Amino acid sequence: MMTALKSRAAMSITNETAIALIGMYCMAVVMGFGRFLFTATLPDIMTQLPLSTTIAGWLASINYIGYFIGAFISMFVPQRLTWRMLILWTTVSVITTTLLVVPNMSLNLWYVIRLVSGIASGVAMILSSSLVIQSFNHERRSVLSAVHYGGIGVGISASAILTWWLLSIGYHFEMIWLNAGLISLPLLWLLYAIRPTDSITSQPHNHQTSSIRQTYINFKRSLYEAAAGHSKPIALLLASYMLAGFGYITSATFLPVMAAQRLTTQAYAGLSIWLVVGIFAMLSNPIWGALAKRIGEIKTLMGLTLLQALGMYLPIGIDGAIGLYANAMILGLTFVGMVSMTLTLMKNINPIYSNLLMGLATLAYALGQFVGPLVTVALAGENDNFNAGLLVAAVGLLIGLALVFFFWRQSTLLTRASV
Incomplete structure (x- = not known):
């Protein structure tokens, strides 16, 4: 019994096509839901709360500035931590999507949730691309990468269909966001199943932490060399x-x-x-x-x-x-x-x-x-x-x-x- 449980826990997915489809699912969740479901539900949000166009614009922009922060964070993620950080920030994306079901939230809490959601989208989008695309062999990389990035369109389509369906049967944006969160949950298990097993991810952690100043110096040097x-x-x-x-x-x-x-x-x-x-x-x-x-x-x-x-x-x-x-x-x-x-x-x-x-x-x-x-x-x-x-x-x-x-x-x- 214990052996079977261990075998199941250690289960991994290595097929390239399956990994590309998981990448598509990830992009649909962190981009299609984490960022663009807001667009689909915005007319209903503006009616139900209600919100002015100015406030709606700020809620959109705060999510995009979160995406900016997330992209910045991803630049400092070591290669050996890519998978762990992807799991973390995808989880955050699912949580922030589901949280919008909470009734009577203050506008400030909406801003915080949309900001954190943007950060999660930025980190998870870049790290998922790094993790998934490096799994493909050279011959199939262009085709399978298209499948992975196609998740953005899949997520946008899913956000439209989900919103359309729930509005048509009398629900509003809260239930739409809740269902999007529930649809996203299986992704966490699938990301666990594509955990890398190579030496990069298994090497021990270096407990000597660099100072903020040294990190800045290293980044500045890399930037100079990259642009030379x-x-x-x-x-x-x-x-x-x-x-x-x-x-x-x-x-x-x-x-x-x-x-x-x-x-x-x-x-x-x-x-x-x-x-x-x-x-x-x-x-x-x-x-x-x-x-x-x-x-x-x-x-x-x-x-x-x-x-x-x-x-x-x-x-x-x-x-x-x-x-x-x-x-x-x-x-x-x-x-x-x-x-x-x-x-x-x-x-x-x-x-x-x-x-x-x-x-x-x-x-x-x-x-x-x-x-x-x-x-x-x-x-x-x-x-x-x-x-x-x-x-x-x-x-x-x-x-x-x-x-x-x-x-x-x-x-x-x-x-x-x-x-």
Whole structure:
């Protein structure tokens, strides 16, 4: 009996496809629920509490600043602690999702929960990618990585379907968040089952802790070495990625609210539009990955940025459902692909310091996401008109496109100089 229990406790999953699917599940939980379920439930939250557009914008932005903090934390996680920290922060993500069922919480407690949820999303997103992708062999890495990142679209779709279903049978946002937490629980067991068994995770802990000053010195040295000879391309890509985060977040936060405002004759219009975002997000990585193999990541990223800028303008230029649904399709198709292309480009600048550079890029993206909703609600005014926010988002993306173009030129010059 004891032997059987030990065998069951020690059970592990090593199949690459299974690990990719677990990675997809993890991304759906920490990103789809931890970050984007708020978008799906926002119209109901604003009605039930009730909340002004300004407060809703701050609740969104506080989650994104948490994501910024989480990305920063992940940069200092030692490789041997990746799995343990992933388990910890995924657990925190599930708890903060479930906590929103508590009735009559103060606004300050909402802020705290959304902040901690953002931190958990930032850490778990980066660490899950590091842990899962390193499990794939080189030949299947691109395909299985697309499965892993497809979890973002799966989570967005699941958040729309879950919200739609529970609202239609008379429940409100509290039960939606509770059910999302319950759906997330099996992930913790599955993450335990993919615990690494190599020497990196089994080596003993070093009990000599570095001082804060020494940690800072080591980080500064690594940053200097990572950027040596590449400072201009890094700066251009970081700036463009920050504008990408700023550009997409207006739709990613307020699209269901815009739909509820404009499509008043359609029940649950906001959720059907949000479901479209999720479906097209699931499709995006395989499509753009195949295109990048033909024309390269930089040209693909430029095309995606231009397409997303066009998508931001469509709800302004085309009235009614067509403009909103077109925005949803383009948003889903582009934002995951832009993340994937940018992180790949950043990693390739200096592969030895890929984790550090990808962490810096994620910080820039999170900063853009933090600022975006605040600018949008400031421009929305008392009438809650989001057109100005969409227009500013489109302009920001076009500036980002110009920066990617200069990055392309700078990279070409450096390549020629090294030949």
